[in-house]
Amino acid sequence: MTAQIGQPAPLLSVSDWVQGEPANFDLLPGRVVLVEVFQVNCPGCFLYALPQAISLHQRYADQGLSVLGVATAFEDFDKNNLNNLVRLAEKGEVVGETLLALSQRGELIDGRLPYRIPFPLAMDRLNKRGDNMTDDDILSFIRARVPDFDQQPEAHQQQIRKRAQHYFQSLTYRAETFERFDLKGTPSHILVDKHGVLRDCAFGAYPELEVLLKALLSEE
Template sequence: MTAQIGRKAPLLSVSDWVQGEPGNFDQLSDRVVLVEVFQVNCPGCFLYALPQAIDLYQRYFDHGLSVLGVATAFEDFDKNNLENLTRLLEKGEVIGETHRALNQQGKLIADRLPFNIPFPVAMDRLQKREADITQDEIALFINQRVPDFEQQTKPHQLKVWQQVEHYFQSLTYHAETFELFNLQGTPSYILVDKQGLLKDCGFGTHPDLEGKILALLQE
């Protein structure tokens, strides 16, 4: 069952805790929990989302905020994997588009990430797809992302359907936490209150995230 806002947050499904003490929502009761979901091969994650999560962790940990990182993969499985996550956390090595973008903007120091991630980080649990994608899965994917799909012309609907079908066919694995919380891409965040209720999920950059956290800390 997909996680629902306002209901008890399902536990994160991860394969390995690569850094820090393992943690999950049932172990962090009475604390607000921010989960930063990223991919190793995701420039925006390292330019914006992770620095924001680190800043929030450093300023609000003592006030009741726990931050967890989950590295996921919904594409580029040769790059977004446990090996590259381990190299990132242990040596500060970045790869692929992340390296290209940070290097282009002069963000690397000695070809390494200029900051350390201070909170626990895990690898999303990846399961190899065995069964063929169903028509219902394709329809659900489209309806969640193209709200006016039924109003489009038949040729356009067919084009979108074929694109989504091709996308699913290209996926070797599916990431359990990513799909459980119905995330739209990376960077994304998951926000859970002190009672373990799922309060928000967001995709992209969110300058209002601090305000949401402060409101939950004051509850």
């Protein structure tokens, strides 16, 4: 089942909790839940999304907010994996493009984050992808991301189809939570209210997150 805004949120599907107690929407009744979905090899996740989530956790945990971090993988599977998530949680170590970007900005100490992530961290459940993507699957994927696809010239449609086919062929795994919430990339933010209803899913920078979060915390 694909998540729908305004409907009960499907549960997160994770393989391992590497930090904190296992948690999920059904285990956190009466609390607003922010799920920060990131990749270990994602500079933007560490430059702004995770620091934002940490700040919100520090300021609103006592007011009813639970923040969860879910590391996913839809590319660079040699870096976006459980071992590197454990290194991040236990030692603050970062890898790949994240290491390069944070090093260039002088944001690491001895190659490590100068802070620890204070909320629970889990690894998205990854399943080996089979060769069973149908034409309908590919079209659904395209139409969700290219709203005017059917109005494009036939030649351009074929180009988009080929790019989508190549994209799926390059994938090794399917990440369950990433697909369950139809996320578009990382960082992404899943926001669930006190009653377990999905209120927002957003990709990328999210400056209005705190305003929405405060509104949900004030609801009965």
